[in-house]
Structure formats: structure tokens, C-alpha cells
Amino acid sequence: MRISSWQEELRGSLQDSEQLLEKLGLQTNKLQTIKASEAFPFKAPESYLKRISKYDPTDPLLRQILPLQEENNQHNDYVVDPVGDLESETVPGLLHKYHGRVLLVTTGACAIHCRYCFRRHFPYADSNPAKQSWQPAMEYIQNDHSISEIILSGGDPLMLADEKLKKLLAELTAISHLKRLRIHSRMPAVLPSRITESFLDLFHNLRLNPVMVLHVNHVNEIDEHVELSLQKLKTAGITLLNQTVLLKGVNDSSQALSDLNEKLFESGVLPYYLHMLDKVQGAAHFAVEEERARNIMNKLRETLPGYLVPRLIREQAGLAYKLPIL
Numbered sequence: 001m002r003i004s005s006w007q008e009e010l011r012g013s014l015q016d017s018e019q020l021l022e023k024l025g026l027q028t029n030k031l032q033t034i035k036a037s038e039a040f041p042f043k044a045p046e047s048y049l050k051r052i053s054k055y056d057p058t059d060p061l062l063r064q065i066l067p068l069q070e071e072n073n074q075h076n077d078y079v080v081d082p083v084g085d086l087e088s089e090t091v092p093g094l095l096h097k098y099h100g101r102v103l104l105v106t107t108g109a110c111a112i113h114c115r116y117c118f119r120r121h122f123p124y125a126d127s128n129p130a131k132q133s134w135q136p137a138m139e140y141i142q143n144d145h146s147i148s149e150i151i152l153s154g155g156d157p158l159m160l161a162d163e164k165l166k167k168l169l170a171e172l173t174a175i176s177h178l179k180r181l182r183i184h185s186r187m188p189a190v191l192p193s194r195i196t197e198s199f200l201d202l203f204h205n206l207r208l209n210p211v212m213v214l215h216v217n218h219v220n221e222i223d224e225h226v227e228l229s230l231q232k233l234k235t236a237g238i239t240l241l242n243q244t245v246l247l248k249g250v251n252d253s254s255q256a257l258s259d260l261n262e263k264l265f266e267s268g269v270l271p272y273y274l275h276m277l278d279k280v281q282g283a284a285h286f287a288v289e290e291e292r293a294r295n296i297m298n299k300l301r302e303t304l305p306g307y308l309v310p311r312l313i314r315e316q317a318g319l320a321y322k323l324p325i326l
């Protein structure tokens, strides 16, 4: 298989947070960092690291990826599967939570490891149909005519090579009751070189209506390379939405969210959801209290047009929809 430049870039990702701190001119002992667990190690590509400011321990991009001692604190209400993924798994790797939509866990791999990730403890080894075959998932979708939308998630589905995605899309397109293809990905923002011509070709004359839900948390994540990748996706006819996680020390102010949503819109993306943190073990230090979240949202409403204000929601295990907070 031919290796693309994005794959090479990915291979060169930094795997050691101490090296990063050294590069940034920061002292490890002051930041109380830890060596991340083997199950969820430190990982970030150079293209993302370039956007982190030197000498600033509070940089919002750094904070998202830096393993801190606080990850080891135990909190009773922080669990390994906060959104009930495993309960909704119908066949390996296929989650059926909501009416009309199913989510396929296409891979366990990501270009970056976000320390607050709600799937940081997900048993990808047991729930990754890509390793064996998509067949049981395809049969399940084929047999349920109420399903009109397939969501490709992970990990990050854009970690799959284009050839593999092409085969997957061909199988999905052949299921006549599917209407929409939704892709959840952080890669256009984290590794913009992933948006290659051969990737964009996958959407040429695609029968399914494509939507990509990006995951961007801070305006500094959107540099000129990211803007270009978003423009290309839009030109390829893909509807672009964004979901943000409300994170303490990253974006927990109306100004930060206003700047982010303005910039997203300039880049052709509409704000979709603002998620309250999912209570996953190891991420409690990112939590923002609900009252504070409401205040931030109220201020956001005062400054932005309605279409730039995302919906503040919480995902609750077992609920048939995402719970709107404000």
C-alpha cells in the first residue's frame, strides 16, 4: 500500500510529553505531569504541536493533551463508560442508541489523544469490526429499515486509509434505506494534511448525503492549514458542523467560545453541540459546573447571532436523546 504524506506525518507524532515540555521551555515538576498510562498514552502530531505557544503552561491546546497527576485522582461518579456505549452495542462495534441512527466504531486509533476523551477506556480490541469484518454490522443495518443514518466514529474514522474507507462506503451505499452518512472526526483540525484529493474523491457522486461533525474546542486550533482543509471539505459538498466539549482551563468563557464559533463560521462550519464533560475516569479536572456553563451560554447569546450559538447538552446513559441544558 502506498504511504501518503499524512501517514508519514502521523508516524512522526510525538509520543513523549516530557520532550514536548522541553521544546516549549516548560518545567515538568511545576506542571505536575505524569507519564500517561500505556492504555491511553500521550500522542500528538507536529502540525497540532506547532500551534501551542512557548513558555505558556496554560496554553489551551497544551492543556487538552498534557497528562497531569490529577488524572489519577479517584472520583466515585467518574466511570469508565460514562455514556453507556457498551449497553447500546448490538453487534461488535455497532452502537444503536437513538432512533434512526447507528454508530460504527471503525477503529480505535486517533491522531491525537485528548485527555478528556469519553472513550479513553473503551475496549476497542473487542469492539473493532474493522479487524475482522464489517459483515455483522452491515447485516444489522440491512435488517432494520428504520435506520436512515450511519455515523462513522471511533477512535477517528479518518485514521483508516482511503482504500478501506472506499470499501466501507460502497457497502453502506448499497443499503437502500440509508440516506445520510455522518463522519465524526477531529482530524481536519488536528492533521489537516489528511484531507487529500483521494479522500475528497470518495464524496464525488456519493448517493448518501454527507455530513462531517468536527471536534474543535479552541480558536487557536484553526490555523491557515486547517482553514484550507475545511474549505476543501465544503467544496466537496459536505455539510460541516462542529461539536465542542466545555473544558475548564481550555474554553470555559463566553469570549473563548465566541471567538471559536465566529472563526468556525468564517471557515464554513456551523456550531452544533457544546457538550458538558462526560464523567469519564481521569478527566474530572476538566469539569465545568452546570451553573457556570449556563452563565457562559447566556453571555454567548447576548453577543452572537442565534445560528452561531451551539446547543448546550449532556449525554446521559440510557436516554434516547441528548439532554438539552439550555
Ligand code: SF4
Pocket (backbone or CB within 6 Å): 109, 110, 111, 112, 113, 114, 117, 118, 119, 120, 154, 155, 156, 186, 215
Ligand atoms: S480525537 Fe476524539 S476519539 Fe480520539 S482521543 Fe480525541 S476526543 Fe477521543
